[in-house]
Amino acid sequence: MAQTYALKYLTQAALSAPKDMFNAWMAKHRPIHPTVLIYQCTFVCDARCEMCSNWQRGDRKSDMTLDQIRQVFASPLWKNVEMAMLSGGEPTTRNDMVEVSQVIIDSLPKIRKYGINTTGLTPHRAIPMLTKVAEYCAEKGVIFSTRVSIDGVGEMHNEVRHVKGAFEKANKTIAAMRELQQRVPFNFGVSATIFNKNIDDCENILAWAKKEGLDIVFNMVRFSDPMLGNGELAAGAVKPIGRDEERLRQFFLERVRMDPMMDGQNYIHMHYADMIGNGYHREAPCPFQTQGIMLNPDGGLYFCENSQILGNVLTEDPEELYFRATSQQHRDWIRDTQCPTCLSPCQMNVAAVKQVVPYVKFLVRATKEKRKAVPARIPAHAGSLSE
Template sequence: MNRWAIALKNAPLLLRGIHEYNVASRFGPLPAREWLFPVTYRCDARCVMCNIWQSPKSAELSLEQWSDILNDQLFAGIESVSLTGGEPTLRGDLPQLTELLVAKLPALRRLTLTTNALRTERVIEHCQHILDLSSARGIHFFVGVSLDGIGQLHDEMRNIAGAFDNVVSTLDQLRELQRYGLRLGVNCTLTSRNLHDAPTLREWCAERGLAVNFIIASFAESFYDNVDAQDDLAFSPPQRELLLGFLHELVAQRTVTDLAAYFYTDVARMIKHGAARSTPCVFQKDGILLDSRGDLHYCMYSRKLGNVSQDGGQDIYCAPGNLAHREEIIAKRCPTCTITCFLELALAKDAFKYVRFLLGGRR
C-alpha cells in the first residue's frame, strides 16, 4: 500500500488529529495516542553514540503485570506503538507481549519495530509473528533497521565485527516479507564519524528500494546516557557545511508525500541560523515514553513522572505537576531537539505547517 492509499485510509484519524492539535489541546491534555515503548534495555550492540548497553540490569515487568496495567484509561486511545530498546528482539516474550498489546489496545492502528538486525534468525522469527498478528487485525507493521554506514564503517559504529553482513542478511529476508504487507525502511544516525558516507548509504539503499530516515545523533542523560560522547561525535564547522549540503540535497529530491523533507529543511535552519525547531512533535501533545520497567515519561528528555505498576497511568499522565514539567520541556528543550519519533504522524496531525511548507517551496 503506497503513501497516498495509507493517507486516504487514515483520513478520519488525521482530521481528528488536526482538530485535537490545533483546537482541543488548548483546553486540556489530549488522550495519549502514541507510545514509544522500550521493551528492554538489554542490547547486543556497543554503539559509539549510545550507552544504553552499559545500563545496569533492571527488572522488566512480566506479561501478567502488563495485562493488568493495559486496562488503565491511559491506553484506551493508543493508536501507534513503537517497539524499541535496547534491542527489542532480545526480549524472548516479545511475540507474546505484542499479542497482549493487540488484544488490549482497542484503537491500535500502527506497530513499529526498531532493530539492529544483528541476529537474523531471531529478528525474522519475531517479525514474521508480529506481521501475521498485525495483518489479521488490519494493523500496519513497519520495521526500521539501523544501518549507519556501508561495510566496515557500520561495524565500527556498532563496535561489532560482522555487523554489516548480518544487517544485509536480515534486510534480504525482511524484503521477502514485504510481499505480505511488511513496511520496511532503514534508520541511519548521523555523527561526525559517518557523515561522509551518508550519500553512499542512501544510494545503496535506493538500489534496494529502501527508504532511509536520517537522524541527527541526540545526546541525553536520561535515555541514551551518552552526554559524555557529545564532544567526540559532534560535527566540526566543515562537517556542518557538509551536513547542510546533504540536507538540502535530500529536500531538493522530495516528493509531495515525503513528509521528512519538512524536517530536513527545519534542521538545516536550526544548524545554519540557530533557529528554533518548528517541526511538530507528538510528545508535546499526545505521546508518551513508557518503558519495560513501567516508568512513564513524556519523552526521552522528560524526568520520570511515575511508575504505572504502582499508580494509575492516566493519573500520572494528567497530574498538574507533570503537565507543568512538559511545558517546561517544550519551552527549554524542544527548540533544539532533532529527534524524529512518530515524525510523519506529528506532521500529518499538524498539517497546516506542512501545507505552508509545500506552498512556500524549498527553503
Template sequence: MFKQVKHLQNFLRFAKGEHEPIIGPIKAAWEVLSVCNAKCRTCDRWQEKDDPSMLSTAEGKNLIRQLADNGVMNLCFTGGEPLLRKDIFELIAWAKSCHLSTSLMSNGLLINDRRAKNLIDAGLDLIYISLDGSTPELNDALRGIKGYFELASQGIENLKSLRSNARPKVFIAFTVNKANMYDLENMARFVKSRALDGLSFQPALHLPQVKYRVDEELAFGPGDAATLQTLVERVLKMYGELLPMNRDYYRQFASFIENPHKLREQHSIAGFAFVNIDPRGNVYPDPLETASMGNIREQSFEKIWYGRRASEVRTRIARQELPAGFFESVVPLTMAVQRMTPLRLHRALKPIFTTAEHF
C-alpha cells in the same frame, strides 16, 4: 473514527497554544528493555545491564491495553534491542489485538528466518533496521560489531522474502554523524536498490547532561551545519520519495546543529501527543527522559496523563525549562501540528497521520 476526530480536536487546541490534552497521545514508544547486543559509538545504551525490575509480560499487556483505551493509535517497541526480550512477539500480537499500529526499532542482528516469521505472524506493521553506513567497513566501525552489516542485511532479506502484503514495511534508520554524513546519499541509494520502504535519519544527539552521549569525535559542531544541510537537501531532491517525514523537518538540521537549544523555542508535542515509557514503567514526555510524569505500576495511565505531575511537566516544556532532542518521533509531528488552522485542516490531515505512523 472517534479517535481520529478527538486527536484532530486536540491538535487544533495545541496549535492555538493549549498545554493540556483532551485525549491521550497519538504516539507512544515503549522501551521494553535496556540491554543491547551492539556497541554503537552514537549511543551508550549497550553499557547498561539487564534490569530484573522491567515490566513483566502481564504488566506490559496491561500497559498496552491502557494506552489503546486512552487514544493511542501507534505504538513503537524500542530498547535496547527489543528482540532480546523473549515475549516481544506476544506483546506485538497483543498490541495488534488492541487495534494499535505497531513498529519496532532493531539493529537486525537477531532476525533469522524464525524471528522474521514470528514478527510477520505477530502482525508487525513497520520495522526500522539500524545501519550507519552503506558498506560493512563504515557501518561496523560505527556500530561496534564486526559482521554487523552482513547480519543486518541478511535480516532485511529474511523479512522481505517471508512477508506478505508488504508487511511489515522495512525502513533503514540512519544516525547521521560526522563520520558518515558523506555516506547519506549512498545509504539512500542502498535503500532504493534493495526496494526497501524508506529511509529514516536524524543527527546524532550529543547531550551529556542527559542519557544520550555520543563519541565526541562523531558529534557535529556549528561548523558542520552548512555542509550537512547541503547533503540533506541533495537526498531530498534525489530520493525524496523514500523519506517519511515532512520536508520542514529535514530542513531544520543545520539550525539544530548551530544551536541545539533552539528546539526549546518550539511548542513541542512532547507530553501532549507523544509519550515515552521506560522498562520500569516510568512515563516521560520524550525519549530524553528528563522529567517523569508518573509510573504505570503506581497509577493508571489515565491518572498519570491527566494528573498534576504531567501538567507540571507540560508547563516546564512550554516555559523552555527542559532539554529538547531532535527526535524523529517528536519534531516532525510538532511541525505538522503547528501549521494547523481550521481553514487548512484538510491539508494538514495527511502529513499529521502519516508522520504519526513513524517513530
C-alpha cells in the same frame, strides 16, 4: 504491494484528519489522553554503538515482565493511543517480544499503526519475531512498520556498532523482510544515524540504499538520558560541528530537493537542515508536546525523551500519573525550556497529520528547494575542521 500499502496508509491518515485536528485543538485547552506511544521494552542490546549508551545499562532483571506489561496496559490511560512504537535497546533480545507486541496491540482499542526499531544484528531471532508481528498486525488490520539500522556500508557499520560482521548480519534481516513483503503488507526501510565518525559515509549509505531499492531516513545524533542513556556524550566529539555541520545541512537539503515530494522522510530531513541553519531553533511540530508518552523498560513514565520521570507505572496508576497537576506543570516546563531546541524527529510525520499548518509550510518550502535541485555532495573531508 508496497505502493498499494502506502496508499492505504495515506487514505487512512486522510480519513482521520478531522479527528486529529480536533484533538490538536482540544489539547491546546486541556490535557488529553495520549495518542502516541514509545515503549522501550528493554535496554539490553546486541550492539555496542558509539553514539548510544543504552547497551551499557541494559538489565533484563529490571525489564517489566509480560504479566506486568499486561497489567500496565489494562489502564485506561492508553485508550486513545493510535500510534505505538516498540524500541530499545534491541526489542528482539526479549524472548517474549512477539507476545509483548500482541498484548500492546490488543490493549489499544484505537491503534492504527505499530512500529518496531531493530538492529537486525541477530537474524535468527529478528526474522521470525518480526515475521510473526507483521502477520499479527495484518490479521488485526493494523499498519506495521519496521526499520533496520544501517550506519555505514561494510566495515564502517561494523565499527560503529562494534559488532563483527554487523553489516552482513543486518543485510540478512533486510533481505528476509523484503521477501516477507511479497506476502504480508507492511512498511519497511532502513535508518542511519549520522555523527562525527560516519559523516563521510553519508553518500555511500545513500548510494547503497538506492541500489538496493530501500527506503531510507537519515537522523542526526542527539543526546537524551531517558531515551538513549547518552547524555554524557553531549560534551564530547560525537556531534559534527562547524563546517561538518554545514556539509550535513547541504546533504539534508539535497535529500529534500532530489527525493519525491510526498516522501515522509523529507519532512525530517528539512527539519534537520533548518535546525543546523538557524542555530538549533525548532520550527517543526511534535505530537509529544500535547499527546505523546514514553514508557521505559522498568516502568518509568515520561512525556518524551527530554522529560524527567513522572513516576513508575508498577507502583502508581498510569492514568493518575499522567494527568497529575505536577506532571502537567512539568510538561509546560518541557514545552517552554526543552522543545525550542529539541532535535528529535520522533513521530514527526504523525505531528504533520495532527498539526496541518506546519506541514503545509513545509510543502511550500520543499517546493522552493526542489526548484534548485542541484546536488550538493558531501566531499570526503573537504571541509572538515580537522584539516
